[in-house]
């Protein structure tokens with residue numbers, strides 16, 4: 317008989333941030349919903365009913381309105397109180413000069429007075445249209461602002477954090493060690509989180525170890541390898557799922573949680589959202605085996621190569 321997974325649930329684990337606040341380890345991602353956007357509300361409601369307390373969104377995703385509708389519903393039905401939830405949103409790169417405007421739009425869309433965590437989405441400054449959308453060239457590439465500074469962008473977010481009650485914690489996303497080092501030379505508010513692409517094919521050990529040494533929590537995005545969930549096909553993931561009687565999704569989430577990282581898988585499939593909540597008791601050997609996949613052949617699924625180069629991701633190879 318297959319050994320049972322632990323009775324411990326991913327939804328029961330939380331981490332203490334460097335400002336003393338707690339962050340639930342498992343969050344639901346809401347990016348790239350495309351034609352499934354309308355299902356976001358249902359997915360977030362299902363997640364909260366199943367015990368998730370952490371939802372990840374961003375102005376750039378267009379999902380905040382749908383997340384907001386779900387929050388309104390679960391609070392109205394008495395399932396949770398606002399203070400039980402941990403809501404993250406992100407300032408898009410076109411608002412580098414005015415993050416306050418972006419946050420106000422986000423809060424209105426979410427129907428909230430504050431978010432629990434506000435992230436700088438990328439350490440990049442982009443040209444935008446009047447709605448804050450990135451301007452793209454005909455070939456699909458983004459137009460960067462040559463005079464924009466990612467550090468000044470973060471400092472404006474610090475002002476927002478220090479002078480309003482609209483963000484309970486401040487963090488960054490897609491920061492390499494070189495960019496974080498430069499930021500920390502002048503930051504008055506140390507980021508609590510660095511949200512990065514991280515999974516067995518891109519373990520980014522250098523960033524994971526550096527951020528840990530600074531007490532900056534990693535949140536792992538694209539844990540399944542993004543659209544089509546290609547990481548579920550990794551033989552070691554399948555082997556560990558069988559060994560611990562869990563799903564591949566649970567192995568890929570437990571890989572982070574057992575290593576002290578939060579993780580934000582996305583799904584609009586309600587049964588997947590509800591069922592993939594068991595913590596697999598992965599051993600140090602299992603974790604090292606999963607890391608080794610991407611140490612041998614690092615592979616990003618999300619980060620455009622040109623962006624990676626601009627922001628100092630030296631271990632990066634190429635997108636699929």
Ligand SMILES: NC(=O)C1=CN([C@@H]2O[C@H](COP(=O)(O)OP(=O)(O)OC[C@H]3O[C@@H](n4cnc5c(N)ncnc54)[C@H](OP(=O)(O)O)[C@@H]3O)[C@@H](O)[C@H]2O)C=CC1
Nearest residue numbers: 345346347372537538539540541542545581582583584585
């Ligand atoms: N800070 C940043 O720059 C970034 C942040 N993020 C955040 O991280 C979150 C997660 O990353 P994301 O890139 O969305 O991708 P994930 O790695 O979470 O993969 C999501 C995809 O996997 C599919 N999937 C899940 N389980 C299965 C299964 N058992 N079988 C088949 N397919 C499956 C989902 O389909 P289905 O819905 O049908 O289950 C969905 O298409 C984002 O939603 C966002 O919140 C992501 C990218 C960049």
Ligand SMILES: O=C[C@H](O)[C@@H](O)[C@@H](O)[C@H](O)C(=O)O
Nearest residue numbers: 347348374376437618619620
């Ligand atoms: O092409 C760029 C990338 O897709 C970028 O837009 C996303 O990774 C985004 O940051 C997200 O959070 O989903």
